[in-house]
Amino acid sequence: MPKLIIDDIPVEVAPGTSVLEAARSVGITIPHFCYHPALAIAAACRLCAVKLLDGPVKGIQMSCALPAQDGMVVSTTDPEALKMRALVIEWLMLNHPHDCPVCDEGGECLLQDFTIAGGHSRRRYQGKKRTFQNQYLGEGIHHEMNRCIECYRCVRFYQDYAGGTDFGVTGSAGRVYFGRFQEGQLESPFSGNLVDICPTGVFTDKTGRFRARYWDYQFAPSVCQHCSVGCNTSPQNFQRETIKIVGRRNDQVNGWFICDRARFDKGYLNDPQRPREPRLDGATCGYDVAVDAAAKSIAEFVRKNGADSLAVVGSPRLSLEAMILLARLARAAGGARICYFGDAAQQQGSVAAARLLHEENSAHIREIEQAQWVALHALDLIEEAPMLALAVRKAFLAGAQIFLVDGNPIPERNTPPFKYAAVESLDDVPFEGGGKGIVICGAGRKDPELLAHIASSGAKLVILQPGANGFAAGLLAQEHATSPLTELVAARQVRGVVCFEADVPEGLLSGLEVLASADWRRGPVEAKSPIFLPTTTWVESDGTAINYEGRAQRFQRSRVAGLPLKGLDPKYYGSATEAVTLHPPRVHRKDIPGGAERDAWQVMAQLIVRLGGEPVVEPLAGKWSALRSLDPEGEGVRIFDIVSGE
């Protein structure tokens, strides 16, 4: 363990740690552009100069590329180092347009911070600036090449880290250009990370350009709900609209990055057509009126048909809190049936995962990255868990063998960023040693017997879930021994349903009476439901989700519920019901237009009380209470101990 002294502070770090990282570990930030913890060292910007006063190396050095060694005495404040940094910044900024007030990166730009921190604040250069033609890079990313300072972060991420081949660096000297061969959509499903990784404003999120500045945003730690990997994100909201979604670091789950689906697939959150008003028999009503009616309808149905023929239906879209309350609601209704899945195949796989996985055999991302071989079992990884493809790529680059077992041909747009051998069955995969091998199963074909067979092999397992919170749904489905809705209906056991963010398989609805439904999106269930209760999406609610590896993570509300200000229906400017011409509000109102939505678990809690159950103070009760103090900014906790604790 090298011991060194940085600015009179003794520091001890792991071998291989750079001086820059060593300094950072004691709270000293050396200005830097090209250095990024997730990327290989390039020493391209020459900004991170420090002076070595004593030890094995002397003089001015680039701290990002200098491994810490025993006996080093480092000064980050030496006048010579300071001078060098100021001059380097000055020439890095030579061609920069200095048009910060109009740059969309404003407020989020590392360049500004380190330009000032580096001691350069006056422009001396009077000459002409180099200018570039920007390229069209697709609908996600805007290109503004003049802001580039040639740190090579973008290309190091895009090609080296993410395995993309259609974006890179061309030219040399003063003509260095970061772009594509020809204009066109960036091909990598991770291209959106260019926005986060570029320290200047070269790449910005086109879908949220020029809407707000960093300090305007409302944001909070959140968890992506587009697949069961559970990557950490930070949705950035302005005036009740989710403008951008950016990646949030969690070394145990997604590292620094997220996939493009997470970043760009956000229109549904802002959709003015989202159902936002409670409804009773087709007419808008107050929330409590609708809840009362729902409770009454449930009670009546149970009295007439018996609780047995009623099912409360959820889905892996619900938060853990709501899933827990779903069971309590069923009890309050006199013992109704509970469904966490509409589809039998989905439930089968989820429950098997919940049963088979434990602390030891459930692989997490670090283990995937370090695996010696990875078998993808009947799986289109980019489709089902994009970020895991980057973990597998890391393993691949380190020499791991990758197999696609029993898989369908992967569509070209989903070609993973690593080479693999297609084999027919798991027997063709060299299992020896097991411990360093990982089998990743798709949600598509999860025969429980097959899973049990794999689990017994000693290989570590990744079982992807159908939906962000599928693991929790599987756990609870197992705990309450529930059946999927399809089976209950087929056995003619259930005739009425109350649905919470449920995806009821097509064709099932015709034979069912929908008593009430709660959701944040429209659909056949909502259309058929006489009582409708709008719920919040994950950006407007607090909750807990459990990812594929059994890790519980808390997401926090990052904005209030309600219609986005942009595109607000003119009716809200004058009267609550009638459309009027656009005009500033004449009627003062305290409530937010369209802001009636409630979290699904709160709706359930209210129904429970109406049905004579115990009031819900805290949904995370019993064994789950261990999760109450879960830190949304932390790395999450695996729930295996919690689950087996009872």
Next chain:
Amino acid sequence: MIPETLKTSLEARVASAITPREAAVDVMKELQTHYGWLTDEAVGEAAVLLGLSPLQVEELATFYEMIYRRPVGKKVIHVCDSISCWCADCDTIIQYLKDKLGVGLGGTTADGVFTLIPCCCMGMCGDSPAMSVGGVPYGKLTPELVDKILEAERNNG
């Protein structure tokens, strides 16, 4: 489209390399000889031969100054403007070349014979100022010498 024979020989060249990328410069130069410059089509063909994306070929093509991504004349003049040649007053030589050929840097003469391009250090610092014409190096340039070289180069091939 390149002829089959060229394609076969390039494939053999790539196959004999330890990594395909290592053969990239050779492949690009051969294609450049065939087309006169490295056309977009040639970039595509090189990409297929090397198993790279067109962009990855472009990265290499635009890095090397001897690979021409725009049409050039029959012979390319690389005139050095780097530090040693600058000390030996290459500015005069460059200006002389421009006047004589009637083109700016990057330009091609009206008869399509010469293209004038600046380059950085040809490794002939000891003989600076230096230039190369169609791959042939010349040092210790003076305006008179430049006249003679251009005359000779224009007449042979």
